[in-house]
Amino acid sequence: MQNGKFITLEGIDGAGKSTHLAWLEDYLCSKGVKVVVTREPGGTAVGEQLRALLLDQRHTMHAETExxxxxxxxxEHLDKIILPAIQRGDWVVxxxxxxxxxxxxxxxxxVAWEKLVLLEQWVQEDFYPDLTVYIDVPVMLGRERVNSVKAADRFESETDAFFDRVRTGYLERVRQFPQRMQILDGSLPLDEVRAALAGVMEHFWLNQALHEK
Known part of the structure; x- marks a missing residue:
């Protein structure tokens, strides 16, 4: 049995990940793939409790605690959801x-980048997504989208300066992992973003088919 693949969607709050996640699930199902859709933080019983703690505006915590x-x-996510699904041949999004x-x-x-690298190596070893799609949007647009649909959580309530730094961090990861990470302009009209995502997925699907021959 072929192992499954692991695809992640990234972006600041309001980038449109949830909208495109649903389309991506439908796309993969149309290819005959069994898909497991999940999220971080969360995905497991323990993870969801930690998510509630992390997003609750009533709590403050040290950055390294976070x-x-x-x-x-x-x-927990890797142990309970991601790795078992991939090993049985499912695709995880x-x-x-x-x-x-x-x-x-x-x-x-x-938090020092070097400390996060150590945590990443400890928790994941050499495991990374097969494909990461980073949906890039200006901070103000992301904020407008979030405010239009729900009350802000602990992260969504952060300042524009915070999200400017987050966006810079994502762009640095794209620079570090250009083969794995694809960047899409999430400020474009939905149909144009969807077309770009479809192009990324068709290219990825074709490459996987070629490798399996």
Whole structure:
């Protein structure tokens, strides 16, 4: 049995990940693939409890505490959801993974990049997504989208300067991993973003087919 693949969607709050996640699930199902859709932080019973803690505006915590909780949730996520699904041949699509920790806790909160690298190596070893799609939007646009649909959580309530730093962190990860990470302009009309995502997925699908021959 062929192992499954792991695809992640990344972006600041309001980038449109949830909208495109649903389309991506339908796309993969149309290819005859069994898909597991999940999210970070979360995805498991422990992870969802940690998510509630991390997003609750009533709580304040040290930036490194936040980073450690994110990676603790990720360890459970890998053990309970991601790795078992891939090993049985399913494809996993996740709303965020470790790139988000470098963007949010690293550049956003100021946790030393080197400490996050150590946590990433400890928790994931040499495991990375097969494909990461980073949906890039200006901070103001992301904020407008979030405010139009729901009350802001602990992260969404952060300042524009915070999200500018987060966006910088994501762009740095794209620079570091150009083969794995694809960037889309999320400020374009929905049909144009969707067309660009379809192009990325068709290219990825074709490459996987060629490798399996």
């Amino acid at each position: 980073a450690l909780l994110m990676f603790a949730a990720r360890r 996740s709303d965020r993974f470790s790139d988000a920790s470098f963007a949010y806790q690293g550049c956003g909160r100021g």
